[in-house]
Amino acid sequence: MPWKLASLGTLLAVAMLAGCSTSSTESTATDAVATETGHSRCDSKAAEFTIGKKASPELLEQARARAGAQNARILKPSDMVTLEYRSDRLNLNTDDNLVITRINCG
Template sequence: MRTLAAALALAAAGCATVDEEVPEHGVTTGRCDAAKAQGFVGRPATEVLPQEALRLTGAGAMRWVRPGTVVTMDYRRDRLNIELDRENKVTAIRCG
């Protein structure tokens, strides 16, 4: 009986709604402002690029997204995604 009660409580918790709205693709409502780092697109990835991009955008976290890399689909408005091509050049900079 306790197992059933625990399972029902867990199932009910999974049905909870999130109060925060997820913005449309490409629109951010948090600290990250990817427009300020678009000058890095086309440049090679370097050791200083992440720090400079974080400083410019105001993002609190950053991740590299390389071709074939599996990334989580969770939206984080404070995260900067720097996408690279096979030659290690920046192809896109987005928040999320």
Template sequence: MKPMIATLALTLPLGLAACMDERPAPLPGPATCNADRVQALVGREARPRVIDRAKARSGARTVRVIKPGMAVTMDFRSDRLNLDVDDVNTITAARCG
């Protein structure tokens, strides 16, 4: 029984290694936000279509619409676009973080 266990212990890692590709897939690079690309949207109403366009243009992974008086976290995320809006939902500022 022991020779069989020893054989399995030696051949199992080789079998698993054969299933792997030669090179591992590269990890996705960090997404970064570029608010300069969306400054033309300041003054527009923050409708879903405009928000989606801002996300795509900025390269951000997420968008946070910040309304007046809204509590927000102070954490910085390089992949997030912040859109400040006024009382009538007009974009007043676009910045990353």
């Protein structure tokens, strides 16, 4: 009797764990859907034309559009930022005079 109960318990555990697993083809399909809906990564190299220029809302929008980012922000040296990484966000890092010194995504 204990062997039947142990095998039934093992079989039940395997069946439950099999329901939790995902295949790699499913994640590829969701990645393709995410790209089609516009959630893509930004390309910071496309926004390097802004380095050395004074930051402004117009320049920020031009850089965001060229980089293909969904969001963009201007970061001053004293600004506090979150530690979340977003591949669809463009960051324009400035000095104290709002001159852009560095471009990155995240």
